[in-house]
Amino acid sequence: MKKIFLSFLLVMVGISHTLAQGLDANVEQRLKDFFTQYETSYANIGKCKLDRYEVNHNQKKLDVYASPSFGYQPFTPENTEAIYRLLKQSLPGPVNYYDITIYADGKSIEDLVPNYLRKKQDKSRLWQRTDYKGNPWVKNNSRPFTASKGLEGRHIVLWQSHGKYYKNDKGCWEWQRPRLFCTTEDLFTQSFVIPYIIPMLENAGAIVYTPRERDWQRNEVIVDNDIHPQGCIYQEIKSRKGKWKTAPTPAFAQKRLIYRDGQNPFEEGTARFASTEKKPEKAFAQWIPRIPETGKYAVYVTYQTLPGSVSDAKYLVFHKGGVTEFLVNQQIGGGTWVYLGTFEFDKGTNDYGMVVLSNESRQKGVVCADAVRFGGGMGNILRGGKTSGLPRYLEGARYAAQWSGFPYPVYSPSESKNDYTDDINARSRIINYLSGNSVYNPKEKGLGVPFEMTLGVHSDAGFSKEDDLVGTLGIYTTDYNNGELNAGISRYASRDLADMVLTGLQRDISAQFGIRWQRRSLWNRNYSETRLPAVPSMILELLSHQNFADLKLGHDPRFKFTVGRSVYKSVLKYLSTMHGTDYVVQPLPVSNFAIHPGSRKNTFRLTWQAVDDPLEPTAKAQQYIVYTRLGHGGFDNGTLVRGTEYIFEAEPGLVYSFKVTAVNKGGESFPSEILSAYQAKKSKGTILIVNGFDRLSGPATVESPFLQGFDLNTDPGIPYINTPAFCGTQQSFDRSRIGRETKDGLGYSGSELEGRLIAGNTFDYPFIHGKAIQATGGYSFVSCSDEAVENGFVRLADYPIADLIFGADRRPFSNTLQQLITSYCQKGGNLILSGSYIGSNMNSPTSLNFTENILKYSFGGSMLNSTSGEIYGAGTRFNIPRTINEQTYAVPAPDCLTPVAPAYSAFVYNPGNYSAGIAYKGTYRTFVLGFPFESIQGVKERARVMSAILGFFGSK
Numbered sequence: 005m006k007k008i009f010l011s012f013l014l015v016m017v018g019i020s021h022t023l024a025q026g027l028d029a030n031v032e033q034r035l036k037d038f039f040t041q042y043e044t045s046y047a048n049i050g051k052c053k054l055d056r057y058e059v060n061h062n063q064k065k066l067d068v069y070a071s072p073s074f075g076y077q078p079f080t081p082e083n084t085e086a087i088y089r090l091l092k093q094s095l096p097g098p099v100n101y102y103d104i105t106i107y108a109d110g111k112s113i114e115d116l117v118p119n120y121l122r123k124k125q126d127k128s129r130l131w132q133r134t135d136y137k138g139n140p141w142v143k144n145n146s147r148p149f150t151a152s153k154g155l156e157g158r159h160i161v162l163w164q165s166h167g168k169y170y171k172n173d174k175g176c177w178e179w180q181r182p183r184l185f186c187t188t189e190d191l192f193t194q195s196f197v198i199p200y201i202i203p204m205l206e207n208a209g210a211i212v213y214t215p216r217e218r219d220w221q222r223n224e225v226i227v228d229n230d231i232h233p234q235g236c237i238y239q240e241i242k243s244r245k246g247k248w249k250t251a252p253t254p255a256f257a258q259k260r261l262i263y264r265d266g267q268n269p270f271e272e273g274t275a276r277f278a279s280t281e282k283k284p285e286k287a288f289a290q291w292i293p294r295i296p297e298t299g300k301y302a303v304y305v306t307y308q309t310l311p312g313s314v315s316d317a318k319y320l321v322f323h324k325g326g327v328t329e330f331l332v333n334q335q336i337g338g339g340t341w342v343y344l345g346t347f348e349f350d351k352g353t354n355d356y357g358m359v360v361l362s363n364e365s366r367q368k369g370v371v372c373a374d375a376v377r378f379g380g381g382m383g384n385i386l387r388g389g390k391t392s393g394l395p396r397y398l399e400g401a402r403y404a405a406q407w408s409g410f411p412y413p414v415y416s417p418s419e420s421k422n423d424y425t426d427d428i429n430a431r432s433r434i435i436n437y438l439s440g441n442s443v444y445n446p447k448e449k450g451l452g453v454p455f456e457m458t459l460g461v462h463s464d465a466g467f468s469k470e471d472d473l474v475g476t477l478g479i480y481t482t483d484y485n486n487g488e489l490n491a492g493i494s495r496y497a498s499r500d501l502a503d504m505v506l507t508g509l510q511r512d513i514s515a516q517f518g519i520r521w522q523r524r525s526l527w528n529r530n531y532s533e534t535r536l537p538a539v540p541s542m543i544l545e546l547l548s549h550q551n552f553a554d555l556k557l558g559h560d561p562r563f564k565f566t567v568g569r570s571v572y573k574s575v576l577k578y579l580s581t582m583h584g585t586d587y588v589v590q591p592l593p594v595s596n597f598a599i600h601p602g603s604r605k606n607t608f609r610l611t612w613q614a615v616d617d618p619l620e621p622t623a624k625a626q627q628y629i630v631y632t633r634l635g636h637g638g639f640d641n642g643t644l645v646r647g648t649e650y651i652f653e654a655e656p657g658l659v660y661s662f663k664v665t666a667v668n669k670g671g672e673s674f675p676s677e678i679l680s681a682y683q684a685k686k687s688k689g690t691i692l693i694v695n696g697f698d699r700l701s702g703p704a705t706v707e708s709p710f711l712q713g714f715d716l717n718t719d720p721g722i723p724y725i726n727t728p729a730f731c732g733t734q735q736s737f738d739r740s741r742i743g744r745e746t747k748d749g750l751g752y753s754g755s756e757l758e759g760r761l762i763a764g765n766t767f768d769y770p771f772i773h774g775k776a777i778q779a780t781g782g783y784s785f786v787s788c789s790d791e792a793v794e795n796g797f798v799r800l801a802d803y804p805i806a807d808l809i810f811g812a813d814r815r816p817f818s819n820t821l822q823q824l825i826t827s828y829c830q831k832g833g834n835l836i837l838s839g840s841y842i843g844s845n846m847n848s849p850t851s852l853n854f855t856e857n858i859l860k861y862s863f864g865g866s867m868l869n870s871t872s873g874e875i876y877g878a879g880t881r882f883n884i885p886r887t888i889n890e891q892t893y894a895v896p897a898p899d900c901l902t903p904v905a906p907a908y909s910a911f912v913y914n915p916g917n918y919s920a921g922i923a924y925k926g927t928y929r930t931f932v933l934g935f936p937f938e939s940i941q942g943v944k945e946r947a948r949v950m951s952a953i954l955g956f957f958g959s960k
Contacts, residue, residue: 224381475522
């Protein structure tokens with residue numbers, strides 16, 4: 005019996021083993037099928053597969069390891085639960101009841117859910133008690149608000165991909181990426197980072213550092229205690245207690261125009277220091293530059309961190325808008341350029357254009373004075389016997405690092421053998437050197453600046469023959485330094501950052517533009533820019549610069565704004581999660597801005613409306629800041645206002661300009677358009693200037709079955725203020741050559757625009773019109789936005805003359821505006837109207853009836869095929885810019901306006917004598933120009949034209 009029982013057991017064990025083998029084979033096949041058939045709408049992750057699995061039938065446990073591509077997708081509590089449910093449904097019983105764990109990217113997929121979405125957070129990738137408690141590196145003490153629930157005092161690093169570099173094996177300077185579709189990545193990413201992402205982060209209170217030059221100003225003036233150009237002044241004021249002495253360590257001096265490899269300007273000079281006092285103006289240093297050209301200049305200071313350095317060194321920047329005070333923490337970041345802000349300065353040496361350092365401090369110690377730099381300047385690093393020949397902002401970080409005094413191993417670990425790899429690595433090494441000895445990077449030696457994250461903004465290669473979007477990719481690195489960052493937290497904190505940025509971009513772009521923005525993968529890869537930084541970091545491959553569909557959006561300033569706001573919001577939410585704090589999103593810009601004559605003599609009443617953000621419930625305006633500019637000066641530091649109205653007392657005879665921002669605890673919005681007003685001393689009446697030029701756009705497109713690209717000559721588009729994004733005109737439009745990066749490849753473009761800033765919409769044209777009105781004498785003026793008129797906040801009928809600015813706006817007049825203008829004219833109003841598309845875009849039956857019967861003109865064609873900008877009439881002759889330039893937006897296609905009798909032609913284009921403007925006199929009067937009035941080149945010329953127009957309105 006025992007033998008029979010033993011045999012029975014052996015048979016049963018064999019059967020069980022055979023059954024287990026069969027079950028395992030079934031499980032394996034089911035798992036393989038699950039992953040090879042897996043698809044997700046969350047991201048474009050490519051094909052997935054099963055890597056391996058481990059099953060324990062005794063413990064009823066199944067561990068499933070997916071291929072890396074499965075981890076490229078975002079994981080949320082909802083889709084993670086759905087993945088487990090679908091997997092269990094695909095498995096045979098009883099395995100589908102086992103304790104199943106799916107692994108991807110080195111963790112279980114539930115552990116890959118970012119912390120901000122989790123109820124139980126992964127504390128290993130949060131800062132928790134790690135936080136910086138000291139004074140910020142730089143604080144604008146004149147700013148009239150504090151972003152207490154924004155990014156106040158947070159230190160962030162951001163860079164705009166590559167720059168031009170010296171290619172050692174070829175002995176020449178080159179871009180790191182090809183010229184495609186009128187741009188190159190090295191230029192293109194500038195147009196997102198500098199005008200949008202950085203200002204939004206700074207408006208939330210952050211201190212933002214970029215290892216590449218951030219100032220687009222080609223001029224550079226350096227005033228130093230050792231040596232400075234002729235016309236510049238450095239001087240010290242001392243007192244009995246406050247005496248300036250020479251610091252014991254080397255400091256900055258510019259002793260040469262160009263620098264060879266390894267030469268460090270911060271080791272060739274001296275610095276000065278003085279003991280601090282609590283009472284003001286005991287001792288101070290002054291830096292007065294000789295500005296070569298009126299314009300905007302970034303202001304940088306440098307100092308040495310000394311024993312006893314204070315954390316509240318007071319700098320005063322005197323500029324065209326007044327005086328702005330900064331407190332600089334000289335205990336950190338000594339021995340390099342420290343950015344304060346960008347300001348407007350007049351040409352020449354002026355005592356209202358300078359920087360002052362006081363020894364006033366709440367702390368007992370010393371302040372240090374070294375050099376002050378105004379402007380970004382031209383590249384001055386010699387490689388292969390020559391410099392780049394470009395403004396410094398277009399060069400790679402390697403060269404900015406040398407000019408900024410960083411040690412040679414930081415910017416050239418290859419010892420000058422390979423500038424390409426040096427530049428890639430320099431971005432991270434700069435940050436680690438700056439942040440070393442800080443709470444976020446305690447393991448490295450450095451300057452103690454508490455940077456807590458980095459983000460590199462790039463664009464990527466790739467194309468679609470079907471004109472599909474390529475979209476956004478995020479990159480991070482975990483397999484380095486035992487999976488930890490230098491403060492001891494998990495490197496998966498970088499995945500959380502990348503995940504949040506990609507999720508935000510997909511949501512915000514899709515909502516704003518009514519499309520399905522493509523989200524690509526989350527790559528855990530070994531890239532220098534994500535491996536080397538000591539803090540959480542990511543590379544954002546925003547879109548494909550090689551793909552036409554991506555660039556159609558990418559060249560659009562509205563898209564750039566959306567991207568900038570989305571990235572800022574993701575950084576805000578990420579750092580709030582990292583520190584366990586609440587956040588508030590900064591508001592959107594205000595609308596319906598208008599200036600009205602005040603109820604009291606010599607006053608103006610400013611009104612505006614808040615704009616809610618449907619995507620962000622916290623982004624509500626709580627207060628507002630009104631910025632004021634006098635004449636051709638700069639804007640002041642702003643006045644905080646609680647409501648949506650502000651009364652301003654004006655001095656007659658002066659032109660004032662205003663812009664408004666909305667603020668809340670999360671920060672400050674982008675500004676409104678700029679409106680201007682003027683009270684004449686002996687006024688004949690008040691003219692209303694209406695700004696209808698709101699257009700921002702990318703260049704004209706060429707789209708056919710055989711041709712594709714961008715046509716800068718037909719229409720270069722309208723950038724926001726200006727842009728360096730264009731390398732040159734596109735030369736190859738052949739769609740069959742897609743994917744090639746040679747001269748015959750689709751999108752190949754020239755280089756003639758590199759280093760030039762292409763002018764766009766400054767939203768400051770009421771000032772130009774107003775100055776021309778002021779020059780004629782007699783009339784006062786106020787101004788408003790066109791939406792303020794359309795929405796009934798401003799009545800045309802309240803003004804004897806209305807000047808409507810439509811610039812290069814391509815929108816036809818709305819039905820509401822047509823009705824309001826019609827009513828105004830029929831009641832005897834006088835109308836000035838100017839714009840380059842006011843004929844060509846008014847082609848509907850209603851619009852044609854309006855232009856012909858009310859405005860008294862018809863569209864007579866476009867001057868697109870002519871390059872001449874000469875116009876004459878009314879006893880004067882002038883020019884308008886027909887091609888892209890740096891001074892004002894281009895007018896490539898002004899309209900010819902044919903007068904409808906009894907109207908007559910008042911201005912004509914030369915050559916051809918085509919009608920450029922018409923005048924009509926009847927029960928009302930109109931003066932309509934087929935080109936923008938503000939594009940007339942020359943202050944005197946604009947004044948003469950305006951004088952002729954106003955004279956026509958006053959004639960009998």
